[in-house]
Amino acid sequence: MMMPVPQRPPGCPPGLEYLTQVDQLLVHQKVELMEVLTGWETNNQYVIKNSLGQQVFFAAEESDCCTRMICGPIRSFTLHIQDNMGQEVMTLSHPLNCSSCFFPCCLQELEVQSPPGSPIGYVIQSWHPFLPKFIIQNERKEPVLRIVGPFCDCKCCSDINFEVMSLDESSVIGRISKQWTGFEAEMFSDADNFGLQFPMDLDVKIKAVILGACFLIDFMYFEHTQNQE
Numbered sequence: 001m002m003m004p005v006p007q008r009p010p011g012c013p014p015g016l017e018y019l020t021q022v023d024q025l026l027v028h029q030k031v032e033l034m035e036v037l038t039g040w041e042t043n044n045q046y047v048i049k050n051s052l053g054q055q056v057f058f059a060a061e062e063s064d065c066c067t068r069m070i071c072g073p074i075r076s077f078t079l080h081i082q083d084n085m086g087q088e089v090m091t092l093s094h095p096l097n098c099s100s101c102f103f104p105c106c107l108q109e110l111e112v113q114s115p116p117g118s119p120i121g122y123v124i125q126s127w128h129p130f131l132p133k134f135i136i137q138n139e140r141k142e143p144v145l146r147i148v149g150p151f152c153d154c155k156c157c158s159d160i161n162f163e164v165m166s167l168d169e170s171s172v173i174g175r176i177s178k179q180w181t182g183f184e185a186e187m188f189s190d191a192d193n194f195g196l197q198f199p200m201d202l203d204v205k206i207k208a209v210i211l212g213a214c215f216l217i218d219f220m221y222f223e224h225t226q227n228q229e
Contacts, residue, residue: 002084003054012204013114015089019207024051027194027214044223048081048211057081057089059215079215080116091116092212094219108220112212114205121209123147123216132162132221136209143167144206147176147213149221162217164198164210174198176214178222192222 008017030045048057063077081090091113107125114120119139126133132149146169149162164174179193194214198207 001052001054003050003052003056005084013089013118013120013208015083015087016114016204016208018056018083019204019211022050022056022207023198023200025049025056025196025211026051026053027196027211027218029192029218044079044218046215055084057083075219077219079212081211088116090114090208090212092215094216108216110212110216112209114208120205121212123209123213132217134213134216136164136206136213138203138205138209145173145210147217149217159195162213173202174210176210176217178217192218194218 003018003021006017006021008014009020012020026049028047028049030047043063044059044061046059047055048059049055059079059081061077061079063075076096077094079092079094080088081092083089093111093113095109107127108123109125110123111119112121112123121139121144122137122141124135124137126135126146130151132147134147135143136145136147138144144167146165146167147162148165148169150160159180160178162176162178163172164176165172175195175197177195177197179195194217196210196214198210
């Protein structure tokens, strides 16, 4: 099922009108048979749905094989996000950076473009000795929101929540949840499922950046699960 195309409001980048009608998104990574059988990391692909199960977007990673195998979850990549007509509506650009607390000067970042070539926001990792933290920035690189993850991202039999918070971290306005999919799925595949929640009236561009943050979190903390096992 495809989500019907809503009317695009003034100032909304083409393709992001879908996000004006949702306060939740479900992100399902597609299982790659070759990856399951051989352990060789392939380009990730995702289906993004609304709370009714209707497809909103499709996302596909672009990176080379050597980068995926050598650099693993911190690799550089471009993620192309298309609408249901096959038009690219968002491009996520991620450079090769560190993610260790010992290298606070070169942490993870992601640029969100919509339409492709026009930046609308950024996800910037904040240094912290033991908590995953990120800053959501608008197109002018002004901080708008923060994302704070749990101390441990290896909880068994339960969801792992990254809270979307106000800048002063005094209130929670949304959530990115890595959903537990069962022992067999978690053991034999690194295809992850995520749930996103945010206010319905949140700026559509910031919704898109939160979606970008979901992919960055997946690559950083959950991409390597199968290879480690």
